Amino acid sequence: MAELCGVIGIGQTRYAAKRGDLSIAGLVREAALRALEDAGLEWKDIDAIVIGKAPDMFEGVMMPELYLADALGAVGKPILRVHTAGSVGGATAIVAASLVQAKIHERVLTVSFEKQSESNAMWALSLKQPFQVHVNAGAGGYFAPHIREYIHRSKAPDNIGILVAYKDRLNALKNPYAHLQIPGVTPEQIEQSPMLWEPIRFLESCPSSDGACAMVLADERNAERSGRSVAWVRGTAMRSEPTMFAGRDEVNPRAGRDCARDLYAQAGITDPRRDFDMAEIYVPFSWFEPMWLENLGFAEEGTGWKMVESGATMLDGDMPVNCSGGVLSSNAIGASGMVRFAEAAIQVRGDAGEHQIDGARLALGHAYGGGSQFFSMWAVSSEKP
């Protein structure tokens, strides 16, 4: 039987287009120190470090955990570096949790980051390779056809993406760490923003951010004696499928559905919309909210947009989604998945401040990556399993 694992400390940097005040080491350290402080621990209390980030070309440093060993207090300890595309922040937290659940370590620090201002993600994603389809349009150009297919299948009205973006931008105003904060934002302002990749407008897209997120995970004994509120890990799941093959459903990928089913079985969830009090879902472009609501089983296939339209996913709805402002408001790519996991934990610990859902007990953290082919998820609860 696996050991229990709980989140006892969480730290985030302020996300911004350019954190020129910090080196890469300074950035990860800012998040890590906040997580340690939140947990009431010091560097010496940490047994191992698990770090994740998206492609090394985003900063131009190969395997940066080698250089970051000192800044993360890893000297003399084990440090693992995870990289699973956009889902990496979630996958990193899951690897860290597994070290606790396996009873290998008692307290693990997990960190993820991206310092996009050091390089150019668009360039890093657009290097031409022999014998491969050359995608020169960044992530938005890749995902826009999937969204168009979703609209075609579900017959969703045009304004759904705008509703999602408006909600997340309102939520971001309540999150002091959020990168994009647009006071007085209106749906009209979003609608009038430039169309980048039909049907994705500028204000329906995620920004490029610098930032880091860190968590301290502990076993049952250490979590209970920490004196901190604990977000207990109720389940973790990962799934991958190939990027392309004939018949693959990129709008509602099977890997995401299987991953959710696995997670819900572990956490005893039978009706996600009823059982979860909130969800942090990886939505880099507005329309992915209704798409993932269906993929995750919060709505029947073809009806995710109705859930958005009804206001159910707003802060005061019955199934609040992305109360933090989500990826649409802060996107330090390698950290974005972990931020989802951490924000779910923050909610069940009751620490979310202005974007807190009253009485949140069970929350979902979700991340995806690649061509909608890598998924990582966890469920956290204020109640010990």
Add this chain to the structure above:
Amino acid sequence: MREVAVVSFAQSAARREPARNEVEILMPVVTQAVEASGIPRHEIGFTCSGSCDYLAGQAFSFVSAVDALGAWPPIVESHVEMDAAWALYEAWAKIQCGMADSALVFGFGKSSPGEIRDVLTLQLDPYYLAPLWPDTVSLAAIQARVLLESGKASERDLAEVAARSRRDAAANPGAHQRDPSGVDELLARDYLVSPLRVHDCAPISDGAAAVVLAAGDLARKVCDRPAWIRGIDHRIEPHALGLRDLATSPSTRLAAEKAGLGSVPPEVAELHAPFTSQELILREALSLDAGVRVNPSGGALGANVVMAAGLVRIGEAARSIREGEASRALAHATSGPCLQQNLVCLLEAD
């Protein structure tokens, strides 16, 4: 702790591979390892790999490796941007927490398209060290010089490591740096970066390797002589070279202690030493005396598939147990400049 064993190992014949891409190299290796494991592919509970975008010169280069797996229905899968020995560590942890009973682990990389000694420079501190552009051979030469000046080894000792490794590599179909030259012959050759000669440095290799792990009864069922992982641990040292005594490897020593090496020496040790001088440093850190057979495969000096060479050490050590050549074997993997990060895995027969 659950009992976990290496039940199969496969590798490509390492060499420069201008004609095949990573997936083409990987696919038969994965198939071979899975078939040799006796566990049907769709029953393998977890998959984990190690590779590096900077070798391929492409962001998300590992994504295409999923194509080599037949990942349909979708699989539980993860990836480390590290040598695949660390992917094996992640898989071992996954099995320890009961989330899988078996795992496929693989690593792959092509060093030949770029200048690997320069590419590895990008691992260094980007603000204070990388801009000076010290290449990996030059850093290893500094380390070798420190070792020589410590009085612990001579250039002849280095050449002896090279001669033995090249001789052993000749008998290993997975290796490609073969050379019957004697020590005197090697010592007569020119320096590449003093005090290192070409034969003191690992060759440029492209390739892939894969291992299948299985827990307890499953391992016994599919394998006559499983190579049990009795302990595995990894540790890292400071990044700045000036903070380290380069003639020693305290992180290797600590990892070995945590892995449970103790006072019983292994019969075989597969050490991931891309430079002759590093083998000598590792032998001392692990207290391996002359009775231990080091790198019967030829080691990284016989073939050095960057991102898989550490996993190959585990695979070779496991092979020596599974084929009855040893009952206790040690495998080691390294990462980073001058042995910054090290992993030790202890394997035993029943």
